[in-house]
Amino acid sequence: MKTLIQNGTLITASETFTSDILIEDEKIARIGLNLEADSDHRVDATGKLILPGGVDPHAHLDLQMFGTVSSDDHYTGHKAAAFGGTTTVMDFVVLDEKGFEHSVDVWMKMAEKAAIDYSFHMNLTRFDEKIAGKIPSLMKMGIQTLKVFTAYNGRLRLDDGGIFKALQIARDNGMLVMAHCENGDVIETLTAEALAEGRTSPIWHALTRPAWGAVEATLRMAAMAEQADAPVYIVHMNAGGEVDMLKYARERGVKVMGETCPQYLFFSMDHLARPDGAKWICSPPMRTETDNARLWEGLTQNILQTVGTDHCPFFYNGTQPIVYEGSEVFIPGKELGRDDFTKIPNGLPGIQDRMPILWTYGVKAGYITPNQFVAFTSTNPAKIFGLYPRKGALVPGADADIVIWDPEKQVKYGVAHSHQRTDYNLYEGWDLTGYPEKVFLRGRLIVDGDEWKGRRGDGKFLKRSEGMVL
Ligand code: URP
């Protein structure tokens, strides 16, 4: 099957030019002006932008937490992602008691309903000699990344010795350590104090997880990476000081890279002080407007490399159903922590929002260029996570994951527009200019305007190999 997309403006991470694109089956076959081909379909893209499908390096689908589960699974989350222009999503495997292989099998099973392409990171939440010896086997399974945590004492956290050894093993096997940077001990102490004093409202989630913990843990991770001679990727960067630490370390040649997420660019802890503050609860928390501004500088100045989502949605009121694909659904959510912020499921929706929100409020607002937009949302994650140029690139031979973007489309955004399976949207009522019009996954049209043409099970698991250090 051949599809010819004609006369669009191609935007890559480094160039902008007018061209046609010929798709043959699952791949981009040719790129050039005035292509002639006996195509089955022609799409006139005059006045439209052509982008590589988005690559979201950070999502939590069907994740059990706090006695409930994140409300998008590997079908609904993928569908929402596709409507926002994303065609590849990376999720985190929870390490169970039976080890890596079993844990990956569990995630593979859950992802059988995948609607877009996907891969996995492994949460490295235990470390001993046996686990250390098994880490290289992950690479054979196509899992090139280990997430470590400097917080969540007694649950997910590794001590610095374990993290340092994991960095060494990653270095020796072409793998990459991703780090969640907060100070677990400080959080434990402040949380216990707050609860003892009866401080239970959502704002205390932010006040018990101070930004300095994120800042020092980011520098600590960079320092350990340098001493291990290994690369490291800091996930969900949220504090301006983390950007400063990233800059400091990168200027000294440390192989440290950083990801932020839209919620840290647009919201502050003031949102947690609202009556519906639970909607904004995620870990790490939102900080201040000064932090928002420094994170934007981190993108403008290319100190940061990616924008992911950390999509981990919950219902705001999980006692009331919403209608999803014609059926009523309700899943316990943020109301579980009505009387105690420590019981509010941590996480929020964003997998569909990422690209449209960042386009209007990042590109059109003048913080980043269209090419930086493509770099942060697609090309850089594909490069860092070993998928480039199969993903994240508009070149012959790449997977035909293509977004036709209408730069003039006006949208009043919000929960009614979103396919994220939850009952609220953080960007309710925001005006957008620019939105995906058509989305192709490996040559197949899966989103056509408002119409969903994707299918459960069509997403492929992507075995990843060694990535690049940017
Ligand atoms: O609140 C969040 N982000 N939940 C997901 C877990 C994590 O640390 O990324």
Ligand code: ZN
């Ligand atoms: Zn995290």
Ligand code: ZN
């Ligand atoms: Zn996360």
